[in-house]
Amino acid sequence: MVAAARLVIAGLSRSVTFGGDLLKRVAMKPPSIDAGRETVFVGRGLTKIYATGETEVRALDGVDIDLFRGEMVVLLGPSGSGKSTLLNNLGGLDVPTGGALSYRGRDLTEADERELTLFRRNAVGFVFQFYNLIPSLTARENVALITEIAPDPMTPEEALALVGLGDRMDHFPSQLSGGQQQRVAIARAIAKRPEVLLCDEPTGALDLKTGITVLEAIEKVNVDLGTLTVIITHNAVMAEMADRVIHLSDGKISHIDNNPTRRPVRSLQW
Ligand code: ADP
Numbered sequence: 001m002v003a004a005a006r007l008v009i010a011g012l013s014r015s016v017t018f019g020g021d022l023l024k025r026v027a028m029k030p031p032s033i034d035a036g037r038e039t040v041f042v043g044r045g046l047t048k049i050y051a052t053g054e055t056e057v058r059a060l061d062g063v064d065i066d067l068f069r070g071e072m073v074v075l076l077g078p079s080g081s082g083k084s085t086l087l088n089n090l091g092g093l094d095v096p097t098g099g100a101l102s103y104r105g106r107d108l109t110e111a112d113e114r115e116l117t118l119f120r121r122n123a124v125g126f127v128f129q130f131y132n133l134i135p136s137l138t139a140r141e142n143v144a145l146i147t148e149i150a151p152d153p154m155t156p157e158e159a160l161a162l163v164g165l166g167d168r169m170d171h172f173p174s175q176l177s178g179g180q181q182q183r184v185a186i187a188r189a190i191a192k193r194p195e196v197l198l199c200d201e202p203t204g205a206l207d208l209k210t211g212i213t214v215l216e217a218i219e220k221v222n223v224d225l226g227t228l229t230v231i232i233t234h235n236a237v238m239a240e241m242a243d244r245v246i247h248l249s250d251g252k253i254s255h256i257d258n259n260p261t262r263r264p265v266r267s268l269q270w
Contacts, residue, residue: 038069040104040195040228041090047098048085048251059085060096061251069195070226072219072262074239077248083232084200086248090230091124091198092116122151125189125197125227127218129204131181133173139184140169143191150192159191160184162224163217179210183217190221197221199231203238208270215241215265241265 048060059082067073067090075083088094089101092108095116101108103119111119133142143156154162160169163183173181182202190197199218203211219241222229231238239245240263247254 037071039066040069041065041067041102043090043096043099043101045099046086046089046096046101048082048089048094049097058251060089060099062099063251063253065246065253067228067230069228070222071228071243072222072241073228073230074242074245075230075232075248076234076236076239076245077254079234081248082251083248085251087198087200087230087232091126091196092119093126121149122192123195125192125194127182127186127189127197127199127202129201131173131178131185133181133184133188135173138170138172139165139176139187142173142184143188146188147191153192156187156191159187162190162220163187164213177210178206179213182206182214186214186217186221190225190227193225195228197227197229199229201232201234203233203235212265212268212270215268219265237268237270240268 043063043065046060046063046065047058050057050059061082063082063086065086075086077083085094089096089108092111095111096109099109103123108116108119133139134145137145139160140156143159147153147156147159153159157166157169160166163186165180165183165187168176168180168184171180173184176184182205186202197218202218203214206214215238218229218231221227231242239257240259243259243262245257245259247256
């Protein structure tokens, strides 16, 4: 099973180059806030309209956004405000219907499927609410599936140690708690050293205490690897762990809070 999965994935890896190089360069308005920070994403007037029959949903309705290298950003807003849509557009899982979006000066709105696949594979790690681990593979093997197709990965052992699971490498998902499984998913997402880590309600299925251990793992990755980290949550307490909190409402950014200092996850009060 492992060997077969590796074979399939190894086959995919032949064409791997840095996805960004395939994307067209784009001239866009410079970021609104700069302060010497390295810009990773620039979005201008981002719109995503879902048309279902007669009705039209504006999931994103003119979003201007700049995201910078190494920062920790929390996306906060009520259900249906456009958080997942924004995250999916940033990560190349979806494309906006209007506006402009670039990653390191490369146009993501005009990218074709192959370019988006390479972008996702090389630049982006995703963590979702549900862990999507392969049940018949150990923690180490789940992470190895990714490290074998990445150009400059860390080892599965390094990735699992980073999220505090150095002593659980040979456990199967069913032998791990929910929080531990989510940390395996984080190790899998970051083992390829992505520039960007996108987390859609990573603690949504966990109790509060376990959620803290998962957030600590995300915080450590952000600090140790300098990964631009974007986390979706409903939980306003999590705002304190971020450099910036982007508030969404009805597909628009209502306001952005800059935290003068980040609060360490272990000191968050739930
Ligand atoms: P959030 O993550 O803040 O809960 P979403 O980005 O998931 O919000 O959704 C924003 C809006 O877009 C919602 O009204 C949702 O119903 C709608 N929407 C999201 N995905 C689709 C889709 N694939 N088809 C139609 N409408 C969608």
